[in-house]
Amino acid sequence: MASNPMQQFTVHRIGPEIKIAGIDLSFTNASLFMVISASIILLFLFMGSKEKKIIPNKIQLITEMFYTFVAKMISDTAGSKAKPYFPFIFSLFMFVLFCNMVGMLPYSFTVTSHIIVTLIMALFIFVAVTIIGFIKHGFKYLSIFVPSGVPTILLPLITIIEIISYLSRPVSLSVRLFANMMAGHTMLKVFGGFVVSLGVLGGWLPLSFSVALTGLEILVAFLQAYVFAILTCIYLNDALNLHH
């Protein structure tokens, strides 16, 4: 039993080393759990959409609940203009949610606890949203940095703040998810380590903590996926509907 709580986050190669143009693209345990999560999602959706019943069975009902949940989230935050982006946000939400949930299983690996993974997703969203904004509004999209109804003296300051907040979106989006997942799993590991080192006599208190934390972590896993998706919707809304 490794007592280092960060050891669970190490990435190691599985199978042969794959090198393309000097870059190591080997299949790792992180890749394995990405594939597992995606497979579970696809299997789940396959089971859910296999039979087209008027009165759905349980798995069909769950997939339809996911569908209406994400659809409602998008229409509530970004309006009807965001409809073409529904498949992307649905995939994103499902991917993050299932990666988080698979990470809750013992001896598994949490894909979303790596900053590089969340950063790539956040950067992609950031770049895509910016491009969409410029395509839809041209240079008028820059008016997002100049809020209306601000006194002229404060305007330069506010504009600088707005630009910084806009540029920090990918960082905040990625770090939020990564830090939440990492912190939760580290806590679980630390308390697990306490249970082992305190033994039968003293281990009951950290064990009960561990049980409670597991419940909390499942909630966090769902919540962070939801937050990730809804923030994407909000950024998309800024790009689609200029309110200034």
Added chain:
Amino acid sequence: MKRYVSFLITVFVINTNLFAAEAGMPQLDPTYWASQAFWLILVFTILYVSISKFYLPKIKENLDNRKNKIEEDLEYANKFKEQSEAKVKEYEHILENAKKEVSKIHFESKNNLSKEIQLKKATMEKEIEVEISKVQKEISELKKNSISTIQNISENISSKIIENISGDKLNESSIKAAVEEISKKNINKYL
């Protein structure tokens, strides 16, 4: 409790020392960053394409089907409701007409009956009057006749009584006169 907490703290310190010594977060080790990025993009692209091209249209179609079915059913239900309401109206109309007719018939028959009754009453009364007048005539005739017969009888009786008492025959005309006189006096009591 205090001892337990201090024990916890020592264990925690030992643990943290252990992993602090082993140099921090594997997340910041760039060895597999490229690999993770590559596999993330690959897996997510496959996931996105299969979801958007295959599964979401299926789910959407199914949801739309259900929505349409529900709307259709609701439409049918509304149609039937309207039909039933029309039928109820028709029924009420018929009922009202029937009620009107009933009251009309009732009124007419009442009138007819009362007319007939009146007519019959009148004819009966006439008949009765005729009968009464007939009977009255008969009675008055009878009375007249009876007066003369009574006078005759009383004449006979009185002549016989006088004959038996006195042994003589009295003059018939004088007896008649006497009887007439008495009967005229008393006849009013019986008429």
